[in-house]
Amino acid sequence: MHNVLTYLHENETRFIDELCQYVRFPSVSAQPQHRKDLAACATWLVRRCRQIGLETKLCATPGNPVVIARTPRAKSKGRPHFLVYGHxxxxxxxxxxLWKSPPFEPSVKGSxxxxxxxxxxxxxxxxHLNAIEAYLKTGAQLPCDITFVIEGEEEVGSAHLAPFLRKNRSxxxxxxxxxxxxSMIGPRHPTLTYSLRGLCAMEIKLHGPSRDLHSGLFGGTVDNPAMALCQLLGQMRDKKGRVTVPGFYDDVRPLSPYERKQMTRQPFNPRAYQKFLGVPKLFGELGYAPIEQRSARPTFEINGLTSGYQGHGSKTIIPAWASAKLTLRLVPNQNPARIRQLVVQHLRKVCPPAVRLEISDGHGGEPYIVSLESNYVQAALGALRKAFGYEPIPVREGGSIPIVNDFKKILKVDTLLLGLALPDDNAHSPNEKFDLGVFAKGMQMSACLWQELAAVS
Ligand SMILES: [Zn+2]
Structure with a gap:
């Protein structure tokens, strides 16, 4: 193990050079003109994996290819096998x-x-790849088999990943x-994400008169769909910030005292948070701290409202219809189909009688959680602790990562989310960066991880 860490340290400059080569490919999956750049990027990755000593293949899909790279399999059977995913x-x-230096010309500033x-x-x-290189090149004993699955369509929804996993299940x-x-909270707060929120989306439309009506000639005799929509949606949440749909909270798995304690370890300044968001006051479900509200509690959100006249000046009408786009963020163990059913029932029950309610289907996603008591989670926390030298924090994330559910459904395994992105790394924004100190610690973390995971397998 000592050799592995020394190797990583001694080769740091070359690893940075290689990262520079890798980010030069404009592998933008959303833009068709970059199709060739994606192929070239995948080819570069295949060559890099082969240099490391991995058995590597480029697998065609109906979209961009997937790179599969495996450590040479040991003769002894029954070794644990871990899968590393990336894109x-x-x-x-x-x-x-808005970029201070061109996006595909890497430049090092500070660290x-x-x-x-x-x-x-x-x-x-x-x-992770560099950590495996260190094992293979120093001849250190790798206590497990590892397979890398690195795809090229994550930023556009990973449409071909689930079929690929199904096809290559064995x-x-x-x-x-x-x-x-x-993300990680910071270099002094290495982070393991153990839960993600799910989603239930729908669109509702209230139909009133068969056409927009003159509000002077007809106003007072028919209900106004826009008003009815406000009344309907206004009832979905109470003053305490709780969703009023009966049964909505029935399946919510309460936070354990240990989880709540971990949450209080996250550095959080409500004042700074409020300022950052630009709101006059924070608002959330009573009885829960903001960190819990945004990651461990479900919500009912209106994402868009449309009705009536939106143009210049005024137009005195009673609109024919009003619509809203809705999403609910769900937490373990809420089920999107069940929640949808409850919400639909409730909307139908409280909808004002003089309008007609139409509800359209939307997508859904399961929430995700891996037990903090699981041996693998504890092992991963150990690797973070060793590499970063600080006590790691397990966190719940408020967003969703659909591929994690694909791994769960198709391969029947949990996912350990060990993020290395700092909150100010500008992911998806101009001036994206990666901290090279975290890069080095991340390699060490990966090197430790395989020992820790294998020890509890
Ligand atoms: Zn992304």
Whole structure:
């Protein structure tokens, strides 16, 4: 193990050079003109994996290819097998004028490397690849088998990943998945994300008169769909910030005292948070701290409202209809289909009688949680602790990462989210960067991780 860490340290400059080569590819999956750049980027990655000593193949999909790279399999059977996921595609760099240096010409300033894709996600999965290189080149004993799955369509929804996992299920069967593609709180607060929120989306439309009506001639005799929509939606949440849909909270898994304690360890300044958001006052479900509200509690949100006349000046009408786009953020163990059913029932029950309610289908996503007591989680926390030298913090994340549910459904395994992106790394924004200190620590973390995970397998 000592050799491995020394190797990582001694080769740091070359690893940075290689990251620079990797981020030069404008592998923007959202833009068709970059199709060739994605292919070239994948080819570069295949060559890099082969240099490391991994058995590597480029797998075609109906979209961009997936790179599969495996450590040479040991003769002894029954070794644990871990899967590392990453993505080589990147977000569009626009608007170019806001970049201080061109997005695909890496530049090092201070301890950061600036380029599109540096932290999301090229630097993060290279950290794992470099750790494996250190094992293979020093001849140190790797206590497990590892397979890298690095795709090229994450930033556009990973449409071909689930079918790919299904097709290669037996080769990819593993004990757990490791992904470094989330954020860490800071270099002194290494972070493991153990829960994600799910989603339930729908669109509702209230129909009133068969056409927009003159509000002077007809006003007072028919209900106004826009008013009815306000009344309907206004009832969905009470003054305490609680969703009023009966049964909505029934399946919410309460926070354990240990989880709540971990939450209080996160540095959080409500004043600074309020200022950052630009709101006159914070608002959330009574009885919960903001960190809990945004990650461990479900919500009912209106994302858009449309009705009536939106043009210049005024137009005295009773609009024919009013509509709203809604999403609910869900937490473990809420089920999107069940929640949808409850919400639909409730909307129908309280909808004003003089309008007709139409509800359209929307997408849904399951919430995710891996138990903090799981051996793998504890092992991963150990690796973070060793590499960063600080007590790691397990966190719940408020957003969703659909591929984590694909791994759960198709491969039947949990995912350890060990993010290496700092909050100010500007992922998806101009001037994306990756902290080179975190890069180095991330490689050490990966080197420790395989020992820790194998020890509890
Ligand atoms: Zn991204």
């Amino acid at each position: 080589y595609d990147v977000q569009p760099p626009e608007p170019f004028e 950061s490397l600036y380029a599109r894709g540096a932290s999301d996600n090229k630097g993060q999965h290279l950290a 080769e990819l069967r593993c004990d757990t998945v490791v992904i470094s593609d989330t």
